[in-house]
Amino acid sequence: xxxxxxxxxxxxxxxxxxxxxxxxxxxxxxxxxxxxxxxxxxxxxxxxxxxxxxxxxxxxxxxxxxxxxxxxxxxxxxxxxxxxxxxxxxxxxxxxxxxxxxxxxxxxxxxxxxxxxxxxxxxxxxxxxxxxxxxxxxxxxxxxxxxxxxxxxxxxxxxxxxxxxxxxxxxxxxxxxxxxxxxxxxxxxxxxxxxxxxxxxxxxxxxxxxxxxxxxxxxxxxxxxxxxxxxxxxxxxxxxxxxxxxxxxxxxxxxxxxxxxxxxxxxxxxxxxxxxxxxxxxxxxxxxxxxxxxxxxxxxxxxxxxxxxxxxxxxxxxxxxxxxxxxxxxxxxxxxxxxxxxxxxxxxxxxxxxxxxxxxxxxxxxxxxxxxxxxxxxxxxxxxxxxxxxxxxxxxxxxxxxxxxxxxxxxxxxxxxxxxxxxxxxxxxxxxxxxxxxxxxxxxxxxxxxxxxxxxxxxxxxxxxxxxxxxxxxxxxxxxxxxxxxxxxxxxxxxxxxxxxxxxxxxxxxxxxxxxxxxxxxxxxxxxxxxxxxxxxxxxxxxxxxxxxxxxxxxxxxxxxxxxxxxxxxxxxxxxxxxxxxxxxxxxxxxxxxxxxxxxxxxxxxxxxxxxxxxxxxxxxxxxxxxxxxxxxxxxxxxxxxxxxx
Amino acid sequence: xxxxxxxxxxxxxxxxxxxxxxxxxxxxxxxxxxxxxxxxxxxxxxxxxxxxxxxxxxxxxxxxxxxxxxxxxxxxxxxxxxxxxxxxxxxxxxxxxxxxxxxxxxxxxxxxxxxxxxxxxxxxxxxxxxxxxxxxxxxxxxxxxxxxxxxxxxxxxxxxxxxxxxxxxxxxxxxxxxxxxxxxxxxxxxxxxxxxxxxxxxxxxxxxxxxxxxxxxxxxxxxxxxxxxxxxxxxxxxxxxxxxxxxxxxxxxxxxxxxxxxxxxxxxxxxxxxxxxxxxxxxxx
Numbered sequence: 001x002x003x004x005x006x007x008x009x010x011x012x013x014x015x016x017x018x019x020x021x022x023x024x025x026x027x028x029x030x031x032x033x034x035x036x037x038x039x040x041x042x043x044x045x046x047x048x049x050x051x052x053x054x055x056x057x058x059x060x061x062x063x064x065x066x067x068x069x070x071x072x073x074x075x076x077x078x079x080x081x082x083x084x085x086x087x088x089x090x091x092x093x094x095x096x097x098x099x100x101x102x103x104x105x106x107x108x109x110x111x112x113x114x115x116x117x118x119x120x121x122x123x124x125x126x127x128x129x130x131x132x133x134x135x136x137x138x139x140x141x142x143x144x145x146x147x148x149x150x151x152x153x154x155x156x157x158x159x160x161x162x163x164x165x166x167x168x169x170x171x172x173x174x175x176x177x178x179x180x181x182x183x184x185x186x187x188x189x190x191x192x193x194x195x196x197x198x199x200x201x202x203x204x205x206x207x208x209x210x211x212x213x214x215x216x217x218x219x220x221x222x223x224x225x226x227x228x229x230x231x232x233x234x235x236x237x238x239x240x241x242x243x244x245x246x247x248x249x250x251x252x253x254x255x256x257x258x259x260x261x262x263x264x265x266x267x268x269x270x271x272x273x274x275x276x277x278x279x280x281x282x283x284x285x286x287x288x289x290x291x292x293x294x295x296x297x298x299x300x301x302x303x304x305x306x307x308x309x310x311x312x313x314x315x316x317x318x319x320x321x322x323x324x325x326x327x328x329x330x331x332x333x334x335x336x337x338x339x340x341x342x343x344x345x346x347x348x349x350x351x352x353x354x355x356x357x358x359x360x361x362x363x364x365x366x367x368x369x370x371x372x373x374x375x376x377x378x379x380x381x382x383x384x385x386x387x388x389x390x391x392x393x394x395x396x397x398x399x400x401x402x403x404x405x406x407x408x409x410x411x412x413x414x415x416x417x418x419x420x421x422x423x424x425x426x427x428x429x430x431x432x433x434x435x436x437x438x439x440x441x442x443x444x445x446x447x448x449x450x451x452x453x454x455x456x457x458x459x460x461x462x463x464x465x466x467x468x469x470x471x472x473x474x475x476x477x478x479x480x481x482x483x484x485x486x487x488x489x490x491x492x493x494x495x496x497x498x499x500x501x502x503x504x505x506x507x508x509x510x511x512x513x514x515x516x517x518x519x520x521x522x523x524x525x526x527x528x529x530x531x532x533x534x535x536x537x538x539x540x541x542x543x544x545x546x547x548x549x550x551x552x553x554x555x556x557x558x559x560x561x562x563x564x565x566x567x568x569x570x571x572x573x574x575x576x577x578x579x580x581x582x583x584x585x586x587x588x589x590x591x592x593x594x595x596x597x598x599x600x601x602x603x604x605x606x607x608x609x610x611x612x613x614x615x616x617x618x619x620x621x622x623x624x625x626x627x628x629x630x631x632x633x634x635x636x637x638x639x640x641x642x643x644x645x646x
Numbered sequence: 647x648x649x650x651x652x653x654x655x656x657x658x659x660x661x662x663x664x665x666x667x668x669x670x671x672x673x674x675x676x677x678x679x680x681x682x683x684x685x686x687x688x689x690x691x692x693x694x695x696x697x698x699x700x701x702x703x704x705x706x707x708x709x710x711x712x713x714x715x716x717x718x719x720x721x722x723x724x725x726x727x728x729x730x731x732x733x734x735x736x737x738x739x740x741x742x743x744x745x746x747x748x749x750x751x752x753x754x755x756x757x758x759x760x761x762x763x764x765x766x767x768x769x770x771x772x773x774x775x776x777x778x779x780x781x782x783x784x785x786x787x788x789x790x791x792x793x794x795x796x797x798x799x800x801x802x803x804x805x806x807x808x809x810x811x812x813x814x815x816x817x818x819x820x821x822x823x824x825x826x827x828x829x830x831x832x833x834x835x836x837x838x839x840x841x842x843x844x845x846x847x848x849x850x851x852x853x854x855x856x857x858x859x860x861x862x863x864x865x866x867x868x869x870x871x872x873x874x875x876x877x878x879x880x881x882x883x884x885x886x887x888x889x890x891x892x893x894x895x896x897x898x899x900x901x902x903x904x905x906x907x908x909x910x911x912x913x914x915x916x917x918x919x920x921x922x923x924x925x926x927x928x929x930x931x
Binding site: 046050051052053055056057058059060063072073080081082083084087091 | 718719720721722723725726760762794796797798799800801802804805806807808809911912
């Protein structure tokens, strides 16, 4: 930059100098022409009428021109007739001057000028002009330029320095601002300039960009920590906070409420998601009003909320729990002129830092809400570390996992057992049995059915289990033709829900197509309690079963609320009398009467009966006497693995 | 530096000028004959009878264009030939002399100065004294080679009507009337009008001369200084007379004193007859 400025300056000065030199030559020629033109007539007069006076006057005039060194006047015969000043140089260069008409030497300009009047040349003059005047001027200019040069250079240097500095200054400024800015953490450095050029554009662009980054990261921060629908805190945030308070060094007591809306799914299904969303917003705004200041309110799943009460005593927290329950009791909500009522169940946990891990705490809140739900609508469940229900819940979770494993590839596994069903009224070679399911966990510990089946039911795994049992049994026995021939009937238990389960129905139909089995030898047992409510919905499927020849058995009859109406209206082929009647029939005549009564009705309908829990010969004798078709129990045969039957 | 040198050389020149008078004594000339070109102003026949050794003949009559009319200088074309034929160059150092009357010698002195010669001296007391001292003489005319002299007119030595008119206005110029007092006063005139040029002061030519027996001689420096004391040495002087003959006496005297002086050779005959020009007539006042 500086170098360029210097070079430009020097070359400019050189150019000026050269122009000046050229100019001064031109000027000299021009001046001579002017002088000779003005003296033209006088010279003519000298040629025509030379007199001393004329010459004196001309000399006088010429003396005014200091630059004229000398003049020689020639007449038309090329004879010199007058001279002025010193003419030695003219004389020595005469020939050359005449030839070239203007001639520059170191200090002189020589010119030949013709004396012309009306086109006739009367003679000519040779003029010697002193250029020292011009040269002095020239030198003066040169010296002036040389004198100016250092200052010009210095000035140029300073200007270029200033310019380059002022050019880089905004960029350094920008760089600093960039280094210091941290828009994601709310540190904004704004750059400013008074200039009105690209720099300003750049600065404005930078400022704008930083502000954008700041705003969007603020928005992002908000979105990360907030629920999009209700704008309260989300699961991410509250879990982060829980993680922090669990590590809190103080002995502060914390209370956590887990609120779950009762039957929210119903509203979502019947009124639509929009209604559900509106309801959630409304609950947040209404319930939000009573949330204490020093607490966190977050939406943690579709219909679940958490309130973390910080620094609150257990008593005040329990007070708040009651308040919450009443606030969320029969919460009325109107959507498209339809009124809905909704309530919420609340789980409650008190904890201190380091008491639980986050994972444990979440697990506990899940179990409390489960327990609260189990108590009915709008109930709360307060967690007690010693609570066996909670432990059971833990076990159940575990059990559900085992079931899932057994259904797929292990390591837990199911095994089919069978217990004999023995005819009481006649002797036969044929066999009948009820298929039972047994489960072993990964360590080969036996898990009783009454332990895992309710869990499977709660986790809606029954249809899968029923499919597994049916399919596995059929696969097993269809490979043994002899056994099938010997088989009188095989009873397989079904959950009532399986009857209405489309997957189960499809699987049964597939089995009928797939296996070569005498379907009339298959009886599907459904308990009285689960049959209620499901049978009506499964009507079509039951008709199909009947057509195929598959029989239906009513299990555990007498335990439920079912009336004899069922026996009348439902299409059962076999009725299994609950063991509790059999166990007490020797002591309680009512029980015995009930057995007898059931038998009579069944007989009227053409249904066979099975008595469970047969443990003694005495039992067999009484039941045979009543007329019960089959007996089942330890006395008649313990359950044993299916493979042993084959 | 140049300027300092210039001033130094100027000072040197001045001392030289003052040391070397425009007059040359016969003794000096005799000893340095070879250094000078000597010009004899007398008529050719007188010259041929005897002249200073090597002297060339330049009869004073050749300095007049027409002596019968007035004292005007010979025209340049003629003069160029005369000078060329005498083989003279403007750089030559010349000594002019006459019979001792001083008028002719000063006339030629002036003529040569007008025509561009810068080193012209005048032999004091002329040939009369030279022959009396019995210095080298000759009757032979030296043969000279023609020079390439071109007419040059020194306007500082020759005044014209134009420059004189300027002088009447310019206060730094002085005009000297070399005629007799009567002419100056307008009692007599060689022209149609009587009087003198405006601003002119009267210093008659005769006042420069000492008439010593038959020998006429320019007065000494002292006397001359007394005569011209009214005129400042820095002033430019124009001298005129009746017809331009005798003013050369004043001219030489003032040159001798170091004045910048020019001679208006057309003189009163031109000025007095040109009715367009202003005059002063003391008597009619």
